[in-house]
Amino acid sequence: MTCEHGTRRVTRTELDGSVTVIADSYRGRRLNSPNDVVVKSDNSIWFSDPHYGIMTDYEGFRAEQELPCHVYRVEPSGKIEAVLADFACPNGLAFSPDESRLYVADTGRMFSSDSRHIRVFDVAPDGRLAGGEVFCAINPGCADGFRMDDDGNLWSSAADGVHCLAPDGHLMGKILVPETVSNLCFGGRAKHQLFIAATTSIYAITLNRSGAQNP
Incomplete structure (x- = not known):
């Protein structure tokens, strides 16, 4: 599974090398710049769609934003749904080992002072999300x-x-690296x-x- 900033889509590379497009639009509008993706055990595909890849030519290609910055779920049938809509810029995401919780980073809008933290949601058996409290804040930097x-x-x-x-949510330790x-x-x-x-x-x-x- 790949999130592509430049082409503004989520794809799957098959074993034979061919590429299947999982999502490139929502309700007739182009995605912003899909950033991170995770596959749940029921084969649903969840991805974040911030605008970083279309704000400048550095991470993608400057373009007009057609959609808010959401988190989406793609069902095995191919149906796509916006499941989280109250983020400045959703970024990294991961499920807990038993998939009962979903963690999503909000890294804020480019050139802004938005809060940068990880939020956690309860996941119902049908995929609906509840909660959304702040799990932790990463400092220095942010949770990509x-x-x-x-x-x-x-x-x-x-x-x-x-x-x-x-x-x-408490910090247990760090692995220090000489680069971001x-x-x-x-x-x-x-x-x-x-x-x-x-x-x-x-x-x-x-x-x-x-x-x-x-x-």
């Missing part, structure tokens, strides 16, 4: 991409590296290696935790 481990801890990007937050971190993921055979995407480098570290898998 993040992932969950098997114990329900959240590992978030930050300006000084990676922050590990407990299920109640934008995203990360678990990998390796046991899913206990953390791969970290920073400004100019990719870092890796072996942990005593494993990345969360679909229930």
